[in-house]
Amino acid sequence: MKKLNRRNFIKGSLAGGIATVAASGKAKKASAAGGDFGGYPESMGVLVDMTKCVGCRTCEAACNKEQGLPEPDKPFDDYSVFDEHRHGGLPRRTTEKAYTVVNRYNVEGRDHPLFRKFQCNHCNEPACLTSCFVNAYTKTPEGAVIYNPKVCVGCRTCMVACPFYVPAYSFTSAINPVVKKCIMCYDTRLKFGRPPACVESCPQGVMTFGKRKDLIALAHQKIEGNPGKYVDHLYGEHEVGGTSWMYLSDVPFDKIGFDMHLGKEPIISYVKDFLAMVPMVLCIWPALFTGFHLLSTRKQANKEESPKA
Amino acid sequence: MGLKTGKQVGLAALIAMAAPLVLPFSVHGEVFELSSLANLYEGVSFDHDMHIEALEDDCSLCHHHTAGTPPEEPTCIPCHKNSPEADSPACSSCHLIEPFSSANLAISEKNPLLHHKAKPGLKAAFHQNCMGCHQETGGPVGCQDCHAMTEKGEKFYNTGKYAPKPHTETGHH
Amino acid sequence: MKKLIAEGFQPIDTLIKPNTNNPWSWKDKLFLGLSPKDYMKQLFRNPFNWILAIIYAVGIPILVGRFIFGLGWATHGSYDYPWGLFLGWGLFVMVPLSASGFMMGTTVELFGRKDFKPIERLGLLNGLLGYFFAVVFLQVDLGQPWRLVYPMFVSLGPAAVLFLVAWHVATYLSVQIAELVPATSELMGWVKPKKFIKSIVLGLTIAGIILSTLHQGALGALFTYAPGKVHPLWYSAAFQWFHFFCSSIFGGLSMLIVVSTLSKWFLQWRCDANFSKNLDKITLGIAKGCSMALITYLVIKLVALAHDNEWGYLLTSWGQLYIFEIIAGSIVPLVFFTMAIRTGRAGLARFAAFIAVFGIALNRLNTALIAFNWHLYQEIPHWREFVIAIMVYATYIVVYRAVLYRLPILYTWQGDSK
Known part of the structure; x- marks a missing residue:
């Protein structure tokens, strides 16, 4: 029963229709699968x-x-x-x-x-x-x-x-x-x-x-x-x-x-390694790559700023 | 989410039609009709006399412990080694026609004795009892060796006049 | 086309007709500034178009037959082998070969490597078309293609890996379309859309990275549903998604080298100096990325072998296929890439890229078809399956070529300066 409710919940949260929300919903399912049904x-x-x-x-x-x-x-x-x-x-x-x-x-x-x-x-x-x-x-x-x-x-x-x-x-x-x-x-x-x-x-x-x-x-x-x-x-x-x-x-x-x-x-447990990785990528990647971007374009930014100074 | 399609095929009739088995017979000199379950197959003309002869008067070989003889099954012995003769030695007095109906399942669930839960239904009891012995002693083992198939059976098994037309198409592998 | 260029023909690369003040009409843009008659002439002159005509003559009736008589008529799809060439080739091979979009986006927009700018749009286009035709292949393969949107809006199964693939491929397709809006805007003379995309390009790029990481990995994770069916050498519950993701990096980059090479050979007239002059240097730069991804991939493959202790399988005939795939498909291109970078020979890097693309295709086909059901029996796809697959792939090439002819992908639009 718990499982069904959770699914309904995810359905609701998907109404927005955003892929990232769907993916985090998925992560929740992954943990549900982790708790052996x-x-x-x-x-x-x-x-x-x-x-x-x-x-x-x-x-x-x-x-x-x-x-x-x-x-x-x-x-x-x-x-x-x-x-x-x-x-x-x-x-x-x-x-x-x-x-x-x-x-x-x-x-x-x-x-x-x-x-x-x-x-x-x-x-x-x-x-x-x-x-x-x-x-x-x-x-x-x-x-x-x-x-x-x-x-x-x-x-x-x-x-x-x-x-x-x-x-x-x-x-x-x-x-x-x-x-x-x-x-x-x-x-x-x-x-x-x-x-x-x-x-x-x-x-x-x-x-x-x-x-x-x-x-x-x-x-x-x-x-x-x-x-x-x-x-x-x-x-x-x-x-x-x-x-x-x-x-x-x-x-x-x-x-x-x-x-x-x-x-x-159960077969789903073999898929868990991947499912567990999904929320990680969703949370960490944006911050990580924005950081990379700032770092790698720092020189350029400095160059652009220095003539002004 | 439930499936609404799927035809209701009246297979229930297969078993439900069977009336409780009341057999007016004495121990000897009878050939009687085992027909309470007849549906896809006709009833069996059972020569009780001949079986008694063939089994050298050892009733327990068929009637487990109900005829007053000790049981053979190892799982039965612990409780039934001293059981007296049952009120009725007929198979149907113990073996249910519908062993898995909700009502019967509810009863067997309350029964703490697991072995009784494994008790076969009447149809299974007949077949297991007869076939087990026939295989060992060379008795008839083919379905129609004991009972002829009815027209309903031919329809059910897609055989006889209901057999599929031969065709070369082998379908999908 | 070569002949036309030799005769002094100048394909459209500006908004305004040279020597006049009139803008090019959409018809001019469609026919590259040629008259319809001249355009048809050059079409018929090209021998490749005749090959295409034959492919379509055979392929279209069979594709129609697939939708009239069902999958059973067109494929060897069976209860034991539900998936065949359409997914094995069209989805599992085409998607990793289309990873170039997010790779180039990341390199140029995120890491600020403007030196790769001349090839960025080709990378993006390669990504968009690859994904789009992977979806076309999927549509040919689905039992009820008209229900494609069901996982999005009608009945959701968010616990499934394929759910993630569906959503991410759909979202990523939109991202890639957005990323190519600037090129289209230039051709069409729009100003606002290009500006708008420019303002959100960093967001798009990061979305591209996330979506790519997840669905490239998810395609691998799809096979973790079949632990007993995929041969252990191609199966790893822990690393499957990473194998697929990591190999898609060098797969996409190698495909980009291949496509740029083909453009250099066959579409020289459409490449401008900015593209042609920089291509060798860029190719070697991409080769560097390929070699790094290849090394990572090989290490993780080795780790997976050790993790599941599958050394024994290497001695079987399946092991021979595996070793062949690793050596021919990964180690050989790695060696050539490295040599090319050391000696600065772009030609060698191009050769390596062709082999790497073959290696990816072999790996995906091994996982999805050849080593699938390894303990049952092997299925050879139906000839009609090959015909349809070739035809859809030919359509991919046709669309690819048509876009390269027109949009400012290989050349720089001259309109901006005016």
């Missing part, structure tokens, strides 16, 4: 137990119907998609037509392949949100990271910033291209206290919907209660400042395409 305490989340997923793709179908997405290229019960690869031999990813995809990983030493559901992780401090210069993204108190297509300019910085490569863009549209990503069914379900469509549709109960803090406790209890079953890591608990979607696996996460080098800091 950490997410809304009551926010909801989803715990994904990947050991249970059988790769039926029902969640993909449910997402498609719930979000009114275009017809898929192949039926949702066509499992040949698991053999598809995008550029660079990489597994399928979210697109403008699919906000979630399930990928199959054949892991050595595991009897069955492991299936991994992929969608927006709904970060506590989303990189897309903090990098957006028109404030198109909002982290709702319920935990969803939602997007306002009406103000999006289409700079696509959010796609550059997202550490999980989630946002897709309707490159095919010339008239109204927008970012396409999972919004945790905010409009149709989450807002009314209901779980996302994919969670509800899952026949295997892979996903548990609940308060994020409860899910964290539950996940750790699952890890401890089943010694040897799970890898002792809850992916998303701390990654890039914590995410609303979290994952349990029985094989090391880096073997199933999870980036294990993201660190615990």
Whole structure:
């Protein structure tokens, strides 16, 4: 809430429309980011137990119907998609037509392949949100990271910033291209206290919907209660400042395409070095360079004065 | 700031249609229809007798501790090792049809026992219970091996007569 | 044009027609004092214009196609590679090469180095046009270019680095336009605007320094949003903005040497004695600035390597590209600049400037495209992307040339004395 007020305040201060004011407002935001936001305490989340997923793709179908997405290229019960690869031999990813995809990983030493559901992780401090210069993204108190297509300019910085490569863009549209990503069914379900469509549709109960803090406790209890079953890591608990979607696996996460080098800091913290420098330049530069000017033109000034004297 | 677009697809019907499961069956000699959740798929004709035979009368393999036998799950044992037979051994007496509805979430939040929060919903309980065993014992594991897809299901999965027309356009990579 | 000059043609550099009392009309000013027919003749005589014609013949339909069929048709922009050549080249390369405006403003107006006066306006113009066309490139790349003003007035995201870039580039464009008002005033015969700008020139210059420091740095800071995507050798959370800012100093100055050299070669008729005679001396002076910025840049690059302990990467193939960029793009021009200053050879400094401009372009393209997504795969821009980029850049050259033909940039206006 504090964050929102501050943003409103800055909006007000910008009404003057002076760049320098904007820049100092920015500095304030930088310090706000410095004080670790950490997410809304009551926010909801989803715990994904990947050991249970059988790769039926029902969640993909449910997402498609719930979000009114275009017809898929192949039926949702066509499992040949698991053999598809995008550029660079990489597994399928979210697109403008699919906000979630399930990928199959054949892991050595595991009897069955492991299936991994992929969608927006709904970060506590989303990189897309903090990098957006028109404030198109909002982290709702319920935990969803939602997007306002009406103000999006289409700079696509959010796609550059997202550490999980989630946002897709309707490159095919010339008239109204927008970012396409999972919004945790905010409009149709989450807002009314209901779980996302994919969670509800899952026949295997892979996903548990609940308060994020409860899910964290539950996940750790699952890890401890089943010694040897799970890898002792809850992916998303701390990654890039914590995410609303979290994952349990029985094989090391880096073997199933999870980036294990993201660190615990939210992405905005990497930008702070620069943001901290902004007010410094704004305050010091004018004085410094006026001083330089006076010094370097002193001789000239003296020359001009001396004939008079 | 909220999105006003986004179609309301009546997926809620998927689960909400299901009526509480009341199964009039005796322990032996029954083939009954598990159809309370039937929606995208038809109900399952479940041969209870055959399963009892195949599992050599070990009820607990499916009915955890509710049939009076000790539980198998390591997380259940500490509390339930001496639990008596439950009033109803039916899956639906414990496993909720809507585990994540606001009302049910409010109840489970008050429950201090974390393990119960991980309790799967009815649909998940069916599938986990059946599939877990079928994978090990060579039972049917394909979706339509147990229940045929309904027309609604074909629409949902964009398959059958609702399958996308084959086209060469691969879309954007 | 050479032919015309040989025939005794005198391009306009005064308000009043020689040997008369009549002022030049706007039409005369537009056609450089030639008749429209003669003007067209010289246009067709110039082989460069024929190359331009080919570029436009191919480029315009493709640019139109980009706005009809969308970015997906014209570019290889993808979900993994949201940015391509339009931003990689048009924004990230063009902006540092346009830092000359604030550098020359600072040198002449702030430090009072009047000896650089003959090239000051060229520096300012190079800055203005570079920024303006960076915005043009941005407009080609944005999904919804008609919403360009949204970050200013409709929906503000002040926490974003790009917000700062947008505001500062917009403000700085106005500052640069203001700084070039005197040149325009002379041509148009205005008196008041020139006087007014003269009175606030120090303020404008300091505003220019602040805005430049911040947005040149901010372009670098944009990549700090992608710590896992930009290769560690091109990434430094602590120093990224300084790398971009510091390299923009020698980038802008080198570009100024390049442009002045091209003017000397191809627009000799438009350069007056004040410009031509002083150019060698000025070039060496700018070379001094370049070499100092280059040394600083190299040191900070080294510090960044040590700070993040990235020595191991130098042994990989990415390390080879990095070492090539540092040696060919920074150390070689530094050596040549230094030799040029020692021996007083302006020609060598010019050669060094060309290499330094290449070095900057390579660095920015490496950061934005080549070493981006280094652990995924490499994307080669679509041929249509190249065509559009070449066409927009050609337009930049056309506008640049048209302004140099007319405004008193390379020559001194004779009207003031009258």
